[in-house]
Amino acid sequence: MLSVNRQQISQLLQFALIVSSAFMIWKTLSVITNSESPIVVVLSGSMEPAFQRGDILFLNNRQTFVDAGDIVVYQIKHREIPIVHRVMNQHSNLQKLKQFLLTKGDNNPVNDLSLYNRNQLYLNREKDILGVVKGYLPKVGYLTIFITENAYFKYTLLGLMAISSILQRDE
Amino acid sequence: MFSTIKRLQDSFSAASTFALVLCCLIFTSSYVQLLHDRCFDLPSTISDISLDTSLKFSRIHGSLNKKPKENARLTSFSLQTDLSPLFNLNTKQVFVYLTAEYHSVNRKDNSISNKLIFWDKIIISKDDATLNLTNLKSKYSVYDIEKSFNHKNATVRLEWNIQPWVGPLIYGSTTGLETITFI
Numbered sequence: 214m215l216s217v218n219r220q221q222i223s224q225l226l227q228f229a230l231i232v233s234s235a236f237m238i239w240k241t242l243s244v245i246t247n248s249e250s251p252i253v254v255v256l257s258g259s260m261e262p263a264f265q266r267g268d269i270l271f272l273n274n275r276q277t278f279v280d281a282g283d284i285v286v287y288q289i290k291h292r293e294i295p296i297v298h299r300v301m302n303q304h305s306n307l308q309k310l311k312q313f314l315l316t317k318g319d320n321n322p323v324n325d326l327s328l329y330n331r332n333q334l335y336l337n338r339e340k341d342i343l344g345v346v347k348g349y350l351p352k353v354g355y356l357t358i359f360i361t362e363n364a365y366f367k368y369t370l371l372g373l374m375a376i377s378s379i380l381q382r383d384e
Numbered sequence: 385m386f387s388t389i390k391r392l393q394d395s396f397s398a399a400s401t402f403a404l405v406l407c408c409l410i411f412t413s414s415y416v417q418l419l420h421d422r423c424f425d426l427p428s429t430i431s432d433i434s435l436d437t438s439l440k441f442s443r444i445h446g447s448l449n450k451k452p453k454e455n456a457r458l459t460s461f462s463l464q465t466d467l468s469p470l471f472n473l474n475t476k477q478v479f480v481y482l483t484a485e486y487h488s489v490n491r492k493d494n495s496i497s498n499k500l501i502f503w504d505k506i507i508i509s510k511d512d513a514t515l516n517l518t519n520l521k522s523k524y525s526v527y528d529i530e531k532s533f534n535h536k537n538a539t540v541r542l543e544w545n546i547q548p549w550v551g552p553l554i555y556g557s558t559t560g561l562e563t564i565t566f567i
Contacts, residue, residue: 262506263506281483302498306494307497348553
C-alpha cells in the first residue's frame with residue numbers, strides 16, 4: 214500500500230516538473246526577448262500568403278525603433294486579441310526615443326486606421342507593440358487553435374493526459 | 385520496460401529533433417546562397433518620378449476632426465530590377481516595397497526620422513521576379529505626422545523582404561536611389 218502511494222507521489226512530482234520547466238522556459242524567453250508573449254500563433258488570414266492560420270511566429274522586442282516593412286504584433290488598449298500586420302509608415306523621435314507607426318495587413322486593401330481606437334492615428338512603439346516578427350514555423354500552431362476552438366477536444370485531451378499520468382508505471 | 389507510450393514518446397522526440405536539424409540546414413544553405421549571389425546589393429533603377437500633393441480631410445488620409453492634412457502620391461514612376469536571385473528553395477514569397485525616407489525637426493527641436501511606403505508588391509514565383517514596370521502609380525496616399533511635408537527632400541529606395549518557408553525573415557534593399565521633393 215505504501216509503495217503504491219510513493220509511486221503516485223513520484224509521478225505527480227514528475228508531472229509538476231514538466232509543467233514548471235515549460236513555464237520557466239516560457240518566462241526565460243520572455244525576459245530575453247523583452248516581450249510578454251515571445252511566441253504567437255497566427256489566427257487570421259490578413260497577412261496571407263505570408264502567414265496562414267496556425268503558423269507560429271517568434272518575436273523580439275529588444276530594438277528601440279521598428280523599421281517600415283517590418284512585421285509587428287500589436288495590441289490596442291482595451292482589446293483582447295493581438296494583431297500581426299506590417300508597418301507601412303514610421304516616425305521616430307531620435308531624442309526622446311519615441312516612435313509612431315501605421316500598420317496594414319498585406320491581404321487587406323487599406324491601412325489599419327479602422328482597427329485603432331477612435332481618434333488614434335498611430336500605434337505607439339512602447340505601449341502597443343508586443344514584438345517584431347523575426348522567425349517563422351509553418352502550421353505547427355494549428356494544434357492550439359484546434360484545442361481552443363473545440364471544448365470537447367480540449368477536455369478529452371486533458372482527461373487522457375491525467376489518466377495516463379496516473380496509470381503509467383515506471384518499471 | 386518498453387511500453388507503447390514510451391515508444392511513442394521516443395519516436396516523437398526523434399522525429400522532432402530530425403525536423404529541427406533539417407530546418408536549420410535548409411535555412412543555412414539558402415542564406416549562403418543569398419550571400420553567394422550578392423543578394424544584399426542587387427541593382428535597381430527608379431526613374432521618371434512625378435509627385436503630387438493635395439489636402440485631404442478624412443481619417444483614412446490621416447486627418448483628425450476634418451483638419452486639413454497634406455497627402456502625397458506618386459502620379460507616375462518607373463522601376464527596373466531583377467529579384468530572381470532572391471528565390472531559392474526556402475523562399476515562400478518576396479514582398480517588395482518602395483520607400484521614401486526623410487528627416488525633419490519638430491516644434492520642440494527634436495530630430496525626427498521618417499519612412500513611408502508608397503507602393504508594394506507580393507511576388508510568389510521566380511517567373512514574376514523580373515520587374516520592368518513603367519508608368520506605375522503609388523498604391524498608397526501617404527502623409528507626415530505633422531500637417532504638411534513642408535517641401536522636404538526624401539530618398540526613394542526599393543526594399544525587399546523574403547518570407548521563408550521556415551526560419552528567420554530576411555530584409556534587404558536594392559542599390560538604386562532617387563531623390564524627390566514634396567512640393
